[in-house]
Amino acid sequence: MTSALRLSARASEADGHALPPSMMERVTLIMDLFERPATHLSLEAVSRRTQLPRSTTHRILDQLVRLDWLCHTAAGYTLGTRALGLGGREIGHSALRAAAAPHLLDLAVRTRMVVHLAVLDGPEIYYLDKVGGRAAVGIPSQVGGRAVAHCTGLGKAMLAWLPPEEIDARYTQVIERRTPHSIGRLDQLHRELALVRRRNGLAIDRGECFPELGCVGLALRGPEGPIGAVSVVGDGRSPLELVAPLVVNAVRAVSDELLAAPPADPRAVSGLAG
Numbered sequence: 001m002t003s004a005l006r007l008s009a010r011a012s013e014a015d016g017h018a019l020p021p022s023m024m025e026r027v028t029l030i031m032d033l034f035e036r037p038a039t040h041l042s043l044e045a046v047s048r049r050t051q052l053p054r055s056t057t058h059r060i061l062d063q064l065v066r067l068d069w070l071c072h073t074a075a076g077y078t079l080g081t082r083a084l085g086l087g088g089r090e091i092g093h094s095a096l097r098a099a100a101a102p103h104l105l106d107l108a109v110r111t112r113m114v115v116h117l118a119v120l121d122g123p124e125i126y127y128l129d130k131v132g133g134r135a136a137v138g139i140p141s142q143v144g145g146r147a148v149a150h151c152t153g154l155g156k157a158m159l160a161w162l163p164p165e166e167i168d169a170r171y172t173q174v175i176e177r178r179t180p181h182s183i184g185r186l187d188q189l190h191r192e193l194a195l196v197r198r199r200n201g202l203a204i205d206r207g208e209c210f211p212e213l214g215c216v217g218l219a220l221r222g223p224e225g226p227i228g229a230v231s232v233v234g235d236g237r238s239p240l241e242l243v244a245p246l247v248v249n250a251v252r253a254v255s256d257e258l259l260a261a262p263p264a265d266p267r268a269v270s271g272l273a274g
Contacts, residue, residue, distance in 0.1 A: 040076040074163040096228050097128050099257035104131045107250040111243045113232040114139045120158040123170050125149050151178045153217030156203035158226035160196035181207040202244050207236045216240045218251045
């Protein structure tokens with residue numbers, strides 16, 4: 001909470017008026033609590049820390065979610081796509097990119113395939129990095145670009161660790177298909193994500209996003225869900241399962257790197273599991 005708003009809140013409290021008096025001040029009080037992209041807060045926590053009535057807090061949070069300033073997940077409220085788009089995304093992902101960079105390069109050298117690092121953003125993935133030398137030119141992805149999550153190994157690897165009710169909230173019964181091999185229904189997606197979990201998190205895509213390409217991906221997991229994913233991409237007809245152990249090792253190395261460094265926000269990386 002900013003100093004000016006604290007003073008305003010105290011003055012209003014002393015006068016016996018609602019805290020604080022204007023809607024903009026109330027919204028600012030709430031948004032100030034989300035200091036980092038990894039911050040998750042419950043309704044009760046927001047109400048307690050802003051000293052706003054629970055009903056008022058819920059109404060404002062609901063409006064912020066509808067406008068995409070916040071996102072409501074099973075772990076609580078967190079910054080939404082609009083807020084992240086103002087610059088918070090890069091702040092939150094810089095540590096992940098730095099920790100992953102040497103291991104992505106090593107994975108690309110070992111597999112001679114293209115390697116991606118991405119995060120989940122609603123029903124899409126957002127590419128943070130792409131490594132692969134000349135081979136990368138032939139893969140239609142780019143750093144800062146997006147792809148439909150359920151059509152990619154990266155996306156399915158992260159979606160698999162979300163609560164089922166959150167998957168239901170993100171998708172309708174009929175889902176967009178990119179190719180004839182794409183998942184097209186919600187029940188199919190739930191079955192696919194269950195298969196990913198049975199494979200200890202490994203997600204495989206064969207021509208689901210691009211007809212001739214395939215990939216195998218694995219999520220980096222934190223205490224509040226997936227914080228990113230790594231994948232290798234190549235010919236969809238190749239035996240992708242053979243490179244899966246190398247992907248597992250890379251994700252484990254990135255997790256160790258994040259845990260070894262003193263993070264700006266420990267909640268973002270504590271409890272990581274490959």
